[in-house]
Structures are given as C-alpha cells and as structure tokens.
Amino acid sequence: MADITIGDVERAVKTTATTVLRNEHYFSDLDGLAGDGDFGTSLATGFRVIDAELPGIDKSAIGAMLLKISMLVSKHVGGSSGPIWGTGFMKAAMVSKGKETVTLVELADMVNTAVEGIMARGGAQLGDKTLLDALIPVTEKLKAHAAAGTADLGLVLKECADEAENAIDATRGLVAHRGRASQVGDRSAGTPDPGIVAIATILQDWCTEFGVERTPTVPELLKQTV
Amino acid sequence: MADITIGDVERAVKTTATTVLRNEHYFSDLDGLAGDGDFGTSLATGFRVIDAELPGIDKSAIGAMLLKISMLVSKHVGGSSGPIWGTGFMKAAMVSKGKETVTLVELADMVNTAVEGIMARGGAQLGDKTLLDALIPVTEKLKAHAAAGTADLGLVLKECADEAENAIDATRGLVAHRGRASQVGDRSAGTPDPGIVAIATILQDWCTEFGVERTPTVPELLKQTV
C-alpha cells in the first residue's frame, strides 16, 4: 500500500484553496439562508493567503506545513470558521509532527484528532448540523479502510467523498443546534449547512485532482460553476 | 351688470377647497419634479380646515370672511404657500372690508391688491415661473373687463381661466427664478410650475361650479382625476 506523501498533502491543500476561492460567493450565499452570509468570504480570506504562501512554507514535514497553515488560519480567518478550521489543522499537525509521509492509519488518526479538537472547541456533536456531520462519517470510513488495510487510496478517497456528499441531504431537514444557524430556531430546517457543502465540495475536487472518477448527485455540488 | 355677492365668494372658496383636496397628491407630485414635493399637502392641510370651518365663519362682510381665511392659512399652511396665500387673502380682505357685494371693478382691485402683496412678500416678478405668472395675466384681464364694463361675468371668468391655463405652457420652458425650484438651476426648465397649475385648476373648477362652459386643453388640467 502506497503512503501519503507531503507532496500529496500539499496538492490537497492547494486544491482546497482553489475550491474555497472559486466558491467564495456561493458559500456565502448558502450561509445567508439561515446564517449571516459570511462563510465563503471568511474562508476565502484565509485561503487566499495560504494559496499565496504555500510555495514558500516550511515543507520539512507534514506537521510543520500543517502547523503553519493553522497559524495562517488563526491570523486571517474570522467567524466561527477561524477557530474551527484553525483547530482542525493544528490538531492534524500535532500527530504528523516530523513525518514526511503518513500511512492510511496515520492519516485516519490525523483526521480523527482534528475532528475531536473541533468537537472540543465548539461543543458540537454528530447531528447538530455542522461540518462535523460530514467529517465524522468521513473519519469513520477512513478508520474502517485503515483497519481493513485497503490499498487503493483512490477508492478510499471516493468513498470519503460519498460520505461527505450524503451528509448534505441527510442533514438538510435538521434544525441546527450549533453555530449562528442554531439561533434562528426552526427556520434552519430545509436549508443545507454551508460547512457540510464545503467539505463535500473539497472532497469532490480532491477526487478530480487525484484522478479518481466520481460524479456528484446532490444539487449543491452540481450547480457549482467551475 | 350683476354684482358679486358674499355667497359667490363663499362658493368660490368652497370650490377652491374641493379642488385643493382632490389634487393633494397630484400637486405634490408636480412639486417633486423640480421642488420638494410638499405643495399639495401644504395647501390641503389649510384648506381642510377652511372647508370644515367655512359654514361657521363670520359672513357679515366679504372682508371679514377673507380675513378669517387668511388667518387660517397663516396658522395651518406651511411652506412658501403659507405666506403667499395668506398674504393674498389678507390683502384682498383689506379692500373688501365691510362689503357684502363687490362690483367687477372692486373685484379687480381685490385681486390686484392681493397680487401686489404677494409680489412684495416674495419678491417675485412676472416671468419668474411662480403662480404670479398665472395671477398677473388674470388680473390684467379682470382690469380690462372692469374698464370695459363687461356685464357677462361668465365670459370674464372663462377668459380669466384661459389666461391661467395659457400660463402653464407659456412658462413650462422657463427656468424658475423664485421659490425652491430656483435653487436647482437649469433643471427646473421643462417642468410645469405647480402653483400655476393650481391657479389654472381652481379657475377651471370655478367655471364648472358657476355653470360656465369651458374645455381645458393643457395635459396638466386634463389628466386630473375627479
């Protein structure tokens, strides 16, 4: 089974930046439905800097690179997204300290640690209609493949993207229990959570970037202009 | 030649009130073109009170009645219209003091005195694009008929209404030199002056009230909803 290299992680980060910048307005519009319409801009502000600084960032190890990215998020990303994404990158950095490559088991641990950090930071659980509703199933899928020793990383990525995309429809009808959307009561029901849409979009774009064939079905992923 | 009775004057005032109240919004809209859009409301505020109080007003003489009306204008009409119309009624009252009827000569004197008072109050001249551009030709027409001893008061009224209506088109292209419209520079050219339209409308409605046949031709008089 091939390991994940620091180059892979860099490509994933670069792709994430592209996804976020392309969808700046769309993500903000989604946030406007039950939130305050700033999600896209907040993320884009940070990823614009990350995109620009990525070539020069310390790439001696995955951990060092992710730590620097977490610092850029803490400095430039406002809103709830700042602490959430900043915590995520920071926790993933801690368990990949000094590593130039990681195994699928280690990757699953990185994502799992990030998810636990985000839960501790914001107090959200599965089912609260936040991006954790995408990230937790993705983590479970990763762990299962890691335990099974799946060799085809493309398959793993595709199935993770499936989990994230499924979360959009699975949570659409829910009432948000965390984040600003939770402060509008029942009126968040019926609108997709922008954080979940963002995670699903990023994973879909990773599929494309890493040559994994996958066709999205949920309207939020289909309607994005490339 | 029949004299003008206090009953005629009362009917004219009553008709004026009806005209002003019916056109409240239209006159304000006209004022909005180059002025500040309050002309109709300012006049209507006063004439609503006049309309209500007219039955109870002292009608021992034309002068007494007009003086009371001038006082109601001073109390209730704001904007430029307050001093202008208040001065007009007050001056007309001064030369009809103690009179229960007036001759055409006396009527011409009343209107002439009112016009002179308005000119002194606001400093406007013929051609400054104010209601004086309707009132001055009307006065001249009245004076001519008075001098000629015209017996047919209906004809006199009709020709006065003609003069007032003509003033709308004659002044439409002018740049206002007095009033708020004068403070917008060339941009008052091409819009009718609401004060002139009001005078022409009142005279047209007097024709109808006193059974004088007359068909208006200028769009501002035609388009009024009754």
Add this chain to the structure above:
Amino acid sequence: MKKFVNDPANFVPEFMKGVVLANPDLLEFVPEFQMIKRKDRPVADKVSVIQGSGSGHEPAHVMAVGPGMLDGACQGAVFAAPPVDACYETIKALASDAGVLVLVNNYQGDRMAWETAIELAEAEDIKVKSFIINDDVAVKDSLYTVGRRGVAGNFFVIKACGAAAAQGKSLDEILAIAEKVNNNVRTMGVALTSCIPPAKGTTIFDLGDDEMEVGVGIHGEPGRRREKIHPANQIVDELFDAVAQDIPYKSGDRVALMVNGLGGTPISELYVLYAHAHERCEQAGYTVVRNYVGEYCTSLEMAGASLTLLKLDSELEAYLAAPAEVAVRIF
C-alpha cells in the same frame, strides 16, 4: 413605504412627543405650533437663539434645542416651512429683553414665514433680528434666484451663536458671529437614494441602481448633475474640490471638517468618507482642528452624505469647543 409611522399626518407631532418624553427636564413641547423650547428660557438678560424650518432634517432643528445651542424651534410638516403663526408664537415664547435671533436657512418658504412673523412681533415691540444661512455650494449663487441653500453648515452657526448667547453676548455681537460663521462655511452633498416623505408615501425622485445625485438638496432637490456611482474617495474628491474652491480655503487655514450623513447611510461609511476628506485637508495644508462625523442635517432616510468645511479663527474655535447639550444624546 417602509417606515415606522402610525397615521402619516401625525408623524411630526408624534416624533416631537418622543423627543420631549426623552428630555422631560430640559424641554417643553407646544403641540399647537409644533414648537419645542428649553424649559428654562427665555431669561431677560440673554439673547434667545431660535430656528424653525421644515421637518425631516433631524436632528436639525427641534432636536438641536438645548443649553449652548437653540433655545427653541418650531417646525412645519416634512420639508415645509412652518406656518407663519408658529414662527410668530416661537418668537413670542422666547422673547427676552436682550432680544431674539432667528437663524433662517435660505429657502423661500422659511424666509417668507419668518419675515412675516418678525413684522408681527416687531409690531408688538419685541426685539428680534434674523440671519440667513446659505452654505450649499451645489447651485451657483445668482441675482436671479433665491440664492444658495442653507444645509449642514447651519449646525456651526447654531453652535457658535448658542455658545455666544450662553456667555451673555449682545444681539448685535451674536449676529456678527452668525455672519462670520456663514461667510466661512461651505457644504456640498451627494445622494445615493431618494427619501420618502410619510405623507407623500412615494419617493421624491428616482435614481438608477448605479446612479447618484451630486449636489443634492436636503429636500431631494436636484443637484449639479446625476452621475454613475463612483468609489467613495472619488466622491469625496468631488465634494471636497467643490467646497474648498468656493471660498477658497488656503494652506495654513485651521478648519472644522464635517461629514454629515443624510439619514440612511451607516456611520461606518461616513468614516470611510471622513478618512479621505481628512487626508485631502492634510494635502491641502488645512489643519483639522475639530471634526464632526454623524448626522447633523438629514433628509429622512436618504442614503447620502455631505461634506462641510468651516474656516476657524480663535474666536470660533472657542465657541465650537464650549460645552453644549442637545435633545439627542449618546449617554
């Protein structure tokens, strides 16, 4: 019409009632004449400074009543000068041995109402003088018009005259101060949207989605021209150049700089304008001694702003710095 109103015909007296309920110790309301006055004025040995104009320009004019500012003010309907009787009763209510100074903004309606009222008051031996404020540079002054309009510069005339009156200056001295302020103050404004007078229920003018009216009047009167909206700094440049070249102000001048919101513009945007206006003053060599950013003379909910420059000397600086209080407060 998206407004907080009950019956539009009662809009003005209702908001005046609110002002007086909010200032029970300071102010007294005479509904019959839509007049608000200081409870503790007139006093015999102090000049009373009063004003009266159309409403819709709040905090001008009735909300500018208070110690060191106006002693009383009446107002007409929205955008309409007060009836003559209201002006006359306001003079009478504030009449003092030291005299009454009426500060009139240069509109035909206000001028005629106050002239008539002053004639009536003088016939009763009340000592009263008036002064005409005309700071708007948007429309060229000319012998053939009523002249320039009075707009946000009015605040500075009130502030200086109010301070002088509080110090016990004579009617003639205060008149001279009014004249000095008016000679040294210039304003121009720009509108991004129209406003809706409650009784009219519709806009006064209509601007395209990408248009602004440069040199707009505070009653929605057309200005110098209609243009495409520009970036904020370019708008400031246009206003600043028009204002600064009018007197003209000179390098080395000490000035007061005001960015006045027309009613619907958030304070954040006013500070964007202020930042560049301040820079323009610095570049021109004017020292900004005092600044004013907020709403001083509005046009209901109109989105827009005006820029005012006042050239100072030590006398005016002291009057602007003197303590004052108005019906609208922060704390």
Add this chain to the structure above:
Amino acid sequence: MKKFVNDPANFVPEFMKGVVLANPDLLEFVPEFQMIKRKDRPVADKVSVIQGSGSGHEPAHVMAVGPGMLDGACQGAVFAAPPVDACYETIKALASDAGVLVLVNNYQGDRMAWETAIELAEAEDIKVKSFIINDDVAVKDSLYTVGRRGVAGNFFVIKACGAAAAQGKSLDEILAIAEKVNNNVRTMGVALTSCIPPAKGTTIFDLGDDEMEVGVGIHGEPGRRREKIHPANQIVDELFDAVAQDIPYKSGDRVALMVNGLGGTPISELYVLYAHAHERCEQAGYTVVRNYVGEYCTSLEMAGASLTLLKLDSELEAYLAAPAEVAVRIF
C-alpha cells in the same frame, strides 16, 4: 449596491482609519489586527475592558472605545468574528496587573475565537476573564442551541463595566456587574429591510415591500416570524410585550429604555417608536430613569429598530450616569 465604498475588501480598515483620524488624541489603531485602543491604556491598577466581534454594527464595537467605556476592541470582517490572533493580540495590548475583562456577545464565532485567545493569553500568565452577553429574546433559549444572541444590551454592559473599571473596581467586582446588567437587560428588534455587506454585494435576505422581520438578528438572521408591516405603535407593542414579559419586569421597577436604530432608520422614526415605548412603560408602572434613542448596535444600512429594557438598581443607575466618552461624538 448603493454604498460609499472603495474596494469592498478594504471597507473595514478604511473606516477604522477614519475613526482614528477623527480621534487622534484618544485612540490608536493597529491595522494588522483591526484593533483600536485607548492611547492611555493599559494602566497597571485598572482593569481593561475589551471586546471584539464582527464589524457592521457600528458604533459597536470599535467606536465604543473611550474613557468610561471600552479600553480596546478588535473586529473581524463585516459580520465575522475576528480571527483568533486579533483577539489574542488585543488581550495582550490591554493586559494590566488588575486584569482584562473580555465582553463577548453570544455568537459561536466570537465565543470560540475568544476562548482560544484566552487560553493562549493565560498560557502567558495574563490575567483575563470573559463574560457572555445574551439579551436578545427573539429566539427561545434552549440547551440544544448556542443560546440567545447578544445585541443592543451590550451597550449597557459596556457602560456599567467601563464606569466600574474607571473607578478602580477589581476584575471580580466588574464581572459581577456585567452579570447583573446581563441578567436584567432584554432586547428584541424588527427589520424593515435587509442590509448589504460590502464584500457580498447583495442583500442577506429579501422582504416583500409590505413585510417586516420580527425578532431579526443584527446579522440579518431570521427572527420569530415574517409579517405584514404594522403601524409603528403596534410594532412597539409587539417588541415591548416580548421584552417585558421575558424577565418579567414588574410595576415599580426603575428602568433604562433604549430604542436603537439598526442603521437605515431616521432618528425621527426612532422617536415615534420611543414615544409609544415610553407610554407603555408608564402604563406598566415602570419609571424610565434614563433613555437612549439613537444608534447603539446596528446592522449596516438595515432599516429597523430594537427595543431594550434594563431594570436598574441604585448601583447600575450610578454607573449609567457616570461620565463617558466614545469615538463618535456630537460636538
């Protein structure tokens, strides 16, 4: 988008620059962290009271810095909590031996940013505590949500804590005051129009020409329900009942009453609302000891208003009456 902006991406730093140019003696601007602080703070023996939240609510939060109010504040982009670093640097810049009190409005983003920043500051042995403000009664509090939002009541928490800090009270004493104010203050708002965040360029929500959003959030979040516009007094009744029944306030209570404009509503309309709100207080037997009519916590150019009641005791009355100064002034 009818706004005074240059590049929308620079909107926030540009207006902050204006604020500091307008208050050169009082304030200092740290652009890197979008922070404004008093030049003469921190001092060792006084608690620093700070805040930081999304921008677009001016004069909250950075324009509320001044003697007797906040000692410093940072802000994020429009409607976005500041980045963690900005919060951390603001704590550091105002750190004093007496401690730092962070007043946080109850939004997930603000809470998380400040919690993270406080952890970092505590790791450096800075003495710092935080307090969560949540006065909006529009959306029911619940274990399953982040809880009620913090809105215009924030002003009273700042005012009381700022006054206490100026008097040299300890961190724990000031924390107790914040809690007392927050326990006794309730707010609800209504929007007649949406606002347009400059970077978004479009409205956050859309209301029909005859609709209003009752219980709206200051970021345009939906409220209790959307209704046809009612007459002003009926709107006041709706807000007043929701607010007054929440604690509930009792006959005999002494209260502060605030009618806060959301940014696009002219002050005249706010006083129409105030008049009826004051009457409702009188009818309910509450004595209005202090009143506040104007803009305290806005939502850019949104047309709308909120109503706030604060139940007072002699301690709070004294803190509200204490002298204070902010970046936005009248004179």
